[in-house]
Amino acid sequence: MxxxxxxxxxxxxxxxxxxxxxxxxxxxxxxxxxxxxxxxxxxxxxxxxxxxxxxxxxxxxxxxxxxxxxxxxxxxxxxxxxxxxxxxxxxxxxxxxxxxxxxxxxxxxxxxxxxxxxxxxxxxxxxxxxxxxxxxxxxxxxxxxxxxxxxxxxxxxxxxxxxxxxxxxxxxxxxxxxxxxxxxxxxxxxxxxxxxxxxxxxxxxxxxxVGRPWELLEANEWKLGELARDVRGEVHEDADLRGPVVIEEGATVDAGVVIEGPALVRSGASVGPNSYVRGATLVGEDAHVGHGVEIKNSVVGKGSHVAHLSYVGDSVLGRNVNFGAGTNVANLRHDGDSVRLTVKGERVSTGRRKFGVVVGDDAKTAINTSLNAGVTLSSRATTTPGEVVTRDR
The missing domain is CATH 3.90.550.10 (Spore Coat Polysaccharide Biosynthesis Protein SpsA; Chain A)
Structure with a gap:
């Protein structure tokens, strides 16, 4: 057929x-x-x-x-x-x-x-x-x-x-x-x-x-959840891999890294030193998660860099994104309501109490940027040092 x-x-x-x-x-x-x-x-x-x-x-x-x-x-x-x-x-x-x-x-x-x-x-x-x-x-x-x-x-x-x-x-x-x-x-x-x-x-x-950004996150939660442990890349002896973690050939994991599966680090990507990756996370090809970074339940697109002292939770980063040192993502509404996101010009509920940001290809944040839950950064968008971003850009 x-x-x-x-x-x-x-x-x-x-x-x-x-x-x-x-x-x-x-x-x-x-x-x-x-x-x-x-x-x-x-x-x-x-x-x-x-x-x-x-x-x-x-x-x-x-x-x-x-x-x-x-x-x-x-x-x-x-x-x-x-x-x-x-x-x-x-x-x-x-x-x-x-x-x-x-x-x-x-x-x-x-x-x-x-x-x-x-x-x-x-x-x-x-x-x-x-x-x-x-x-x-x-x-x-x-x-x-x-x-x-x-x-x-x-x-x-x-x-x-x-x-x-x-x-x-x-x-x-x-x-x-x-x-x-x-x-x-x-x-x-x-x-x-x-x-x-x-x-x-x-x-x-x-x-x-899969029609909206949080559904792409859900799709990755589904398929990453089906992974079996498979470590073919280079992993430092002082790294700690827990549960169903896949490190593809050509990927590297440095000292002091903790990865809790399900997680997938694709070929050409690097993680660490001293970073923490957990909760259904995809680190795409040639991406870099650097020193003191925590990535939780997120997609980090091909060629993207979250290199220094940052937190990214429940978020989707496109290709070739660069987060400056100290960029932090908020991913929780304290009033208990679901995070809302802009879809075709309208703010709609993601149905998720925890959801971070959506970042288009080639976007860049400056040092010490704070991104509020439900913010979208368009392709090639930028921020300024120390900026608190509460609206889409």
Whole structure:
């Protein structure tokens, strides 16, 4: 079976992290987000990956190349991001026979993807507390009877998880009208499949739609939590590695460092001396965590430096960020409420009592900068020495 991976979108809700990198290529543990969907498809038996690209397409092409894990990779271009049905339509000329579709910005339960691939026409589904923001499925005796997009009064708690197997005929059903939000929705294609076929559903025990910065943090918490201890890099005899810690070949850990897993230090990165890394932390390729630094439950992007006497908690740092000495991140509201973050111009709740900052690529802080919880620094933003930053920059 062919598997279509939708990886054309920019991800405006996750800016500034997607300012120069497509959302599906943001790091989740040891690979980009979209690679987790690709792995689920390959493990489920996909014989070809058809990757739909658009925004910053060369980043995706550069990662997958012409073959991924022994499976041929073909590319389709969605020149304008006009919805999921439009994205699959861009891949139509490459499709021959029954085909699967996976969202490149979702994390899936791999076992459920395997069940999906074995079930004929089917939809991945997950039970959620508030399904009104999703496509909602109705089902009877394991067969989907209806799908409604973002209903005000959801008929069930069974949400569409953005994973599908379509019959071969569906490649001719992709010219669907635009929805009220101006997009061509794949749910219209699912509705036709439901009308003409017995469409089953594969229940997912775990699933995550990664659309906003705190969800990228949650994605890393999930995948870092699956790590097994593996130390291949250079670790000083006076360092202390506790639990499931991965030190990739080419990484270095200096004296006096304590790392409490789950944690991943990627190739080319360095940690220490005398630093403390804990709580589902990713230290990206060629990043540096220096003397007297504490990193807790965070993503430190490729090439970024937190070099001296700083604290970073529950935060996401993009690529090539530089934190000056004494930069400290606040990650807790003392009133007990959830930290709020700006998403597309609106302050919204992260749902997390502890959340720090989001920092775009190439941003730099000066010495003794304090960053308040919920602050976003845009790409290439800067601060001044001793500054207390309480608003987005």
């Amino acid at each position: 062919q598997a279509v991976l939708l990886a054309a979108g920019e991800g405006t809700r996750i800016r500034p992290l997607s300012a120069s990198l497509p959302k599906p290529m943001l790091p989740v543990a040891d690979r980009p987000l979209v690679a987790h969907a690709a792995d689920a498809a390959v493990d489920a038996g996909a014989e070809e990956l058809v990757v739909v690209v658009g925004y910053e397409a060369e980043e995706v092409r550069g990662y997958f190349g012409e073959e991924y894990r022994g499976v041929t990779v073909t590319y389709a271009v969605q020149s304008e991001q006009a919805g999921t049905a439009d994205a699959v339509r861009a891949a139509r000329e490459h499709l021959d026979g029954e085909f699967a579709v996976l969202n490149g910005d979702n994390l899936y339960d791999p076992a459920a993807v395997a069940d999906l691939f074995d079930s004929g026409p089917s939809v991945g589904a997950v039970r959620v507390a508030d399904p009104s923001n999703y496509g909602v499925l109705s089902a009877e005796d394991g067969t989907v009877t209806d799908i409604v997009e973002k209903p005000a009064d959801p008929p069930t708690d069974l949400a569409n998880a953005g994973a599908y197997v379509f019959p071969a005929e569906a490649r001719e059903w992709l010219e669907v009208p635009a929805s009220e939000r101006g997009e061509h929705e794949i749910t219209d294609v699912v509705a036709r499949a439901v009308a003409e076929y017995d469409v089953g559903y594969a229940a997912m025990d775990r699933w995550l739609d």
